[in-house]
Amino acid sequence: MATTLLALLDDIASVLDDVSTMTKVATKKTAGVLGDDLALNAQQVSGVHADRELPVVWAVAKGSLRNKAILVPAALAISAFLPRAITPLLMLGGAYLCYEGFEKLAHRLLHGGRHESRGPTVPLVGDAPSGEQVRTMEKKKIEGAVRTDFILSAEIITITLGAVAAATFGVKVGVLVAVALLMTAGVYGLVAGIVKLDDLGLRLLSYRGTELFDRLRRRIGAAIVRVSPWLMKSLSVVGTAAMFLVGGGILSHGIPGIESWLHRMLDPVDDAPLLGDVVATLGPMLLNAVVGIAAGAVVLGAVAGGQRVLSAVRSSGTR
Numbered sequence: 405m406a407t408t409l410l411a412l413l414d415d416i417a418s419v420l421d422d423v424s425t426m427t428k429v430a431t432k433k434t435a436g437v438l439g440d441d442l443a444l445n446a447q448q449v450s451g452v453h454a455d456r457e458l459p460v461v462w463a464v465a466k467g468s469l470r471n472k473a474i475l476v477p478a479a480l481a482i483s484a485f486l487p488r489a490i491t492p493l494l495m496l497g498g499a500y501l502c503y504e505g506f507e508k509l510a511h512r513l514l515h516g517g518r519h520e521s522r523g524p525t526v527p528l529v530g531d532a533p534s535g536e537q538v539r540t541m542e543k544k545k546i547e548g549a550v551r552t553d554f555i556l557s558a559e560i561i562t563i564t565l566g567a568v569a570a571a572t573f574g575v576k577v578g579v580l581v582a583v584a585l586l587m588t589a590g591v592y593g594l595v596a597g598i599v600k601l602d603d604l605g606l607r608l609l610s611y612r613g614t615e616l617f618d619r620l621r622r623r624i625g626a627a628i629v630r631v632s633p634w635l636m637k638s639l640s641v642v643g644t645a646a647m648f649l650v651g652g653g654i655l656s657h658g659i660p661g662i663e664s665w666l667h668r669m670l671d672p673v674d675d676a677p678l679l680g681d682v683v684a685t686l687g688p689m690l691l692n693a694v695v696g697i698a699a700g701a702v703v704l705g706a707v708a709g710g711q712r713v714l715s716a717v718r719s720s721g722t723r
Contacts, residue, residue, distance in 0.1 A: 457599045460542055465592035467550030468557065472584040475554075475561045483565060483576060491658060494566040497559045498654030499703055505647035506700025560587055563654070598635065605629035649689055652696025666691045 482489055564583045568576050608625025611618045656662045666688060 456538075456542060458596055460546060461592055461596045461599065463542075463546045464549040464553065464595075465588060467546065468553045468588050468592065469584075471550065471554045471557045472561070472588065475557055476580045476584055479561045479565045479580060480573075480576060483569070484573070487569070490562075490566055490569050493562050494654055495658045497562040498651040498658065499699060501559065501647045501651030502655070502696045502700035503703040503707070504700075505644050505651065506697060506704050508644050509697075509700075510704065557584075557587075560584075563650075566654075598632075598639075601628055601632045601635070605632065645693070648693045648696030648700065650696075652692035652694070652699065653688075655699055656692055656695050662695065666695075 482493070560583065561580065564580055565576070568579045571579070605625045605628030608621045608628065610625075611621050613619075656666060669687075669691060
């Protein structure tokens with residue numbers, strides 16, 4: 405009996421160790437989606453009254469958990485019954501990442517100075533909004549953020565499933581659940597911190613004492629107030645760049661010949677005395693980014709062409 409119990413504990417420890425190791429790998433591979441998820445959700449919550457920011461973040465986080473409660477069993481079912489579908493799904497996820505990143509890049513280049521609203525906001529002039537209007541605005545923001553989260557969560561789960569494709573079923577369950585919970589807690593914990601940064605800065609600025617500590621708090625508060633808008637912009641830029649890196653990396657691994665071509669491109673400088681280490685580290689990332697940008701341009705062109713064809717067909721059908 406004691407021997408059986410020890411063997412069981414050893415098996416459990418082995419599975420947990422595998423889950424921990426593969427969770428780290430999967431988390432690194434989903435970093436690009438995490439950055440974009442963080443930036444998008446922080447922007448979705450912006451515009452809510454300060455007293456309602458945290459309740460709205462919590463509502464979106466609960467919606468995110470519901471999304472993952474649907475996606476994780478679906479991913480496990482695909483892994484059990486249609487394992488060959490994992491690679492195509494992973495490729496679709498990578499292509500979508502590249503497309504979304506290139507669409508943002510193209511929009512920034514073509515409409516750089518224009519601000520586009522991301523959802524309903526409370527009127528700034530006229531009568532103060534009623535409680536019903538505020539609740540309606542919050543509900544629409546939450547629903548939009550949960551829909552966005554579903555798409556990004558699907559990408560995270562698909563990438564994670566690809567990272568653990570060769571693992572046992574128990575390890576797959578552990579890794580998918582761990583990544584789902586860690587991503588949800590990490591993203592919405594950071595979103596909650598980001599949306600309250602300006603409140604923290606204003607709170608520190610409100611201290612009126614003349615002591616050194618009071619002056620220091622006011623300076624820190626002023627710095628936080630200045631940095632907060634730039635933090636949001638930086639998150640958006642980093643998230644877009646990471647989408648090209650992750651999406652391009654997925655496509656490079658999945659499309660035959662591309663990865664070997666990338667290695668051949670780097671071979672002449674890999675052994676250079678000074679640049680070899682730098683190229684070995686940054687070279688694959690830059691080439692993956694190039695692949696991601698090229699793939700995003702192709703997919704965006706295809707989508708735009710398809711939309712024009714559909715529009716032409718619809719217009720001809722109404723005549």
